[in-house]
Amino acid sequence: MDPFLVYLIAVNVVAFLLFTIDYLIMAGNDYDWDTGLMDGRILSLFAVAGGAPGMLLALAVWARRVNKHNIAWWFTAIVCLVVWGMVCAWKWGLISFDGFWDAVFHGFNRGVLHGLGVYLLVANVATFLAFGFDKLIAADDGIDPRRKGGLRLPELWLMGLSLLGGSVGGMVAMRLFRHKTRKWYFVAGPPLFVVLQTVLFLYLHAAGLY
Known part of the structure; x- marks a missing residue:
């Protein structure tokens, strides 16, 4: 084996x-x-x-x-x-990197880049708004958020949106609104997601999958 x-x-x-x-x-x-x-x-x-x-x-x-x-x-x-x-x-040979450097320096498909750009724009705006909304609810000292029908967004949503492409929007919102900045996984997570997504994008391109 x-x-x-x-x-x-x-x-x-x-x-x-x-x-x-x-x-x-x-x-x-x-x-x-x-x-x-x-x-x-x-x-x-x-x-x-x-x-x-x-x-x-x-x-x-x-x-x-x-x-x-x-x-x-x-x-x-x-x-x-x-x-x-x-x-x-x-x-295990499911992906070949023969001609790796040629693939890396070969021009990217404009259609793919355009579609990816639109997706990332939407994802980052949505993530920014989600962080902003959660901060707005959290900052309402007059009402206990737990009594507002569960309006606070679960951390799963915020991290999930960041992982799905909205990391930059999340990081900007965190700094601008000073939200979730004391939780290490929010501080470390979005930057790590950006690195992962960049590597995955180049990996798929170098493997000739688009």
Whole structure:
């Protein structure tokens, strides 16, 4: 069996088991998120090492819903899944990079660039407005946001919009409105998404997929 495949299977099994144990310990402590097997940042390293599918499976089985306690895990796993997906596609010959440099320096398809530009414009405007709306509701000190029919946007929406192309709009809104700037995953997430999206765009182009 391919040693690379054996490694991926092993790291995903370990990631699933560790996240399962961590969740069960937390559940046994009345869902105290400060308890668990080990520091959450250390657990996240298993996704970086290739265990993103195992991590996502454990989250889907045990956590089920995305919340402020596990959102960083979800998005770390998603980003790592995309990165390792690109690595595996190259490793197993699903994508060829013969003539890589020719592809990189070859002119981009104008139709693709135009469509992508329109999509990114819409995505970033929507993300900017979403952050602004959430800040507006959060800043209303006269009414408890929890009593306003759940008008506050879930962090999943804000991070999801950023991941789907609206990172720049999200970062501008964060700075302009001073919103979500104390949460490390909002500070680190959107810039990382921009890097990921740029790499993915060049990767697909170099592979001759558009």
